Amino acid sequence: xxxxxxxxxxxxxxxxxxxxxPLWIFQSFxxxxxxxxxxxxxxxxxxxxxLVVAYLVIGSWGLGLNIVAQTIGWNRVGHAYExxxxxxxxxxxxxxGTILGSMPFFSAHLSTAIxxxxxxxxxxxxxxxxxxxxxxxxxxxxxxxxxxxxxxxxPTNISAITNPLNTLTTILPxxxxxxxxxxxxxxxxxxxVPTVPLMEIxxxxxxxxxGQEIAxxxxxxxxxxxxxxxxxxxxxxxxxx
Amino acid sequence: xxxxxxxxxxxxxxxxxxxxxxxxTFKVKRGELAVLVGPNGVGKTTxxxxxxxxxxxxxxxAEVLGMDVTRDYKNIRKxxxxxxxxxxxxxxxxxxxxxxxxxxAKGCRLSDAKTRSEKWMQMMGLEKCxxxxxxxxxxxxxxxxxxxxxxxxxxxxxxxxEPTTGLDVEARHIIWKIIRELVSNGTxxxxxxxxxxxxxxxxxxxxLMNHGKTVSQNTPQSLVNVLPYKYRVTIEKDGxxxxxxxxxxxxxxxxxxxxxxxxxxxxxxxxLSDESMxxxxxxxxxxxxxxxxxNNGEMPACSG
Numbered sequence: 401x402x403x404x405x406x407x408x409x410x411x412x413x414x415x416x417x418x419x420x421x422p423l424w425i426f427q428s429f430x431x432x433x434x435x436x437x438x439x440x441x442x443x444x445x446x447x448x449x450x451l452v453v454a455y456l457v458i459g460s461w462g463l464g465l466n467i468v469a470q471t472i473g474w475n476r477v478g479h480a481y482e483x484x485x486x487x488x489x490x491x492x493x494x495x496x497g498t499i500l501g502s503m504p505f506f507s508a509h510l511s512t513a514i515x516x517x518x519x520x521x522x523x524x525x526x527x528x529x530x531x532x533x534x535x536x537x538x539x540x541x542x543x544x545x546x547x548x549x550x551x552x553x554x555p556t557n558i559s560a561i562t563n564p565l566n567t568l569t570t571i572l573p574x575x576x577x578x579x580x581x582x583x584x585x586x587x588x589x590x591x592x593v594p595t596v597p598l599m600e601i602x603x604x605x606x607x608x609x610x611g612q613e614i615a616x617x618x619x620x621x622x623x624x625x626x627x628x629x630x631x632x633x634x635x636x637x638x639x640x641x
Numbered sequence: 642x643x644x645x646x647x648x649x650x651x652x653x654x655x656x657x658x659x660x661x662x663x664x665x666t667f668k669v670k671r672g673e674l675a676v677l678v679g680p681n682g683v684g685k686t687t688x689x690x691x692x693x694x695x696x697x698x699x700x701x702x703a704e705v706l707g708m709d710v711t712r713d714y715k716n717i718r719k720x721x722x723x724x725x726x727x728x729x730x731x732x733x734x735x736x737x738x739x740x741x742x743x744x745x746a747k748g749c750r751l752s753d754a755k756t757r758s759e760k761w762m763q764m765m766g767l768e769k770c771x772x773x774x775x776x777x778x779x780x781x782x783x784x785x786x787x788x789x790x791x792x793x794x795x796x797x798x799x800x801x802x803e804p805t806t807g808l809d810v811e812a813r814h815i816i817w818k819i820i821r822e823l824v825s826n827g828t829x830x831x832x833x834x835x836x837x838x839x840x841x842x843x844x845x846x847x848x849l850m851n852h853g854k855t856v857s858q859n860t861p862q863s864l865v866n867v868l869p870y871k872y873r874v875t876i877e878k879d880g881x882x883x884x885x886x887x888x889x890x891x892x893x894x895x896x897x898x899x900x901x902x903x904x905x906x907x908x909x910x911x912x913l914s915d916e917s918m919x920x921x922x923x924x925x926x927x928x929x930x931x932x933x934x935x936n937n938g939e940m941p942a943c944s945g
Contacts, residue, residue, distance in 0.1 A: 402748050409746025416742075417733035420774065478729035483791070486693035486723035486800070487747045497746070640697040640714060 415501020453602035459509030464541030547631035579611025646829035652701035663853035676840035679850035722796035732775035837928035870899035
């Protein structure tokens with residue numbers, strides 16, 4: 401059980417700021433609820449079902465891309481990382497603890513997604529698998545962000561990289577609008593953005609119409625996973641650098 | 642079991658085409674406090690980073706508790722603690738939370754971590770601010786929290802990279818006292834510092850480094866005894882007149898004059914036109930020994 405304690409310790413050390421500054425979570429709730437009302441007001445139940453998937457899958461993507469990667473970046477800049485390396489803490493414990501510590505941020509997306517899916521009478525059987533996809537999305541988002549910020553010579557303003565990257569991967573591509581809205585040729589191009597195959601798989605799990613063959617999304621996701629894992633593995637060392 | 646907690650032999654580190662460390666060789670006995678002293682950029686932090694398994698050496702050998710840093714790094718990490726230079730305390734945590742949760746992260750039970758952190762708040766004189774968030778703490782208080790987070794681990798070997806930089810005298814004395822108590826109880830400490838007075842006051846052994854190499858290692862007093870001088874007199878240059886001085890360091894309008902004997906120091910002071918020109922008189926120390934040793938047995942910028 402020692403490793404569980406260690407994960408909890410890292411989670412508190414790296415995540416306490418979220419609880420100390422609750423307005424961040426409040427802002428997150430406002431954004432999530434506001435978007436829900438907007439789509440509901442325009443009267444599309446399909447849009448709401450799509451929103452449930454987006455909150456679960458893309459909400460965690462933003463968490464990994466922004467919060468987890470930023471926390472690791474801050475730990476490196478503030479030298480906490482070195483002190484963790486020179487201790488019984490291992491890389492998996494550190495990474496899992498950092499993810500756990502960032503979880504309060506996900507509460508807005510998760511709770512709203514569950515409420516919407518209950519109110520709109522969606523089949524809740526997809527939720528466990530969607531949560532698993534959500535975890536993959538979080539790790540992939542963190543890896544993509546880390547593969548960039550760990551290559552910066554002086555990553556002091558980490559959010560200046562991660563925030564635009566988050567906007568670029570979540571607002572512009574077909575996340576909140578369907579992939580089928582795009583011309584067929586653009587659909588394949590859109591699948592090259594990692595959030596799009598994640599979203600397509602989520603839609604498929606939730607029985608929301610998809611815009612392309614699911615096998616293509618799976619292939620894109622696997623390719624992205626391999627690329628960012630290799631890029632991160634080359635830079636994210638646990639000591640002996 | 643080896644007698645040495647730390648043992649390095651011709652340790653080197655190359656960053657790109659630049660050698661950051663060109664041959665660091667020294668030993669630290671178990672239960673000893675050694676200081677690694679030298680100016681900025683001589684390789685003190687690189688040496689510590691290698692010993693704490695953060696950085697891989699390019700050449701040479703380094704052992705901690707008899708284990709090779711590149712092969713047995715996993716076992717070494719279980720038995721050491723490290724306060725890196727420039728370590729920033731988390732401003733969102735209180736001192737109590739910082740120490741308690743860092744102990745939990747390192748494997749301590751929550752109840753034990755709570756008891757230990759309370760003890761450390763008391764030892765470091767942090768009780769009054771133990772429940773205040775980091776934003777409200779002074780620089781000195783944050784430094785004490787950082788030192789507590791490291792020392793509270795009860796590790797066998799502790800590495801402290803400039804732990805007292807920027808601290809006031811009183812705070813430094815508190816930290817020195819605690820470190821000496823730990824050493825008395827068997828902990829091995831390797832501490833880096835620019836502050837020769839710190840080294841001279843608390844160290845059992847001093848490792849002098851310059852240009853990426855170890856210049857000398859011995860007890861601070863033995864290093865001082867290498868000097869051919871016994872006293873140093875700081876005077877205002879104006880008061881010197883025609884007085885002939887032995888070895889001296891020119892500080893612009895002041896001079897640090899080195900005297901080989903009591904008689905020489907007294908004679909020099911008697912020759913000065915005005916006694917008020919004498920700013921300080923004292924025995925030579927580690928700082929003087931350091932300057933002498935890194936300059937191949939001469940004081941820098943000497944005038945005879």
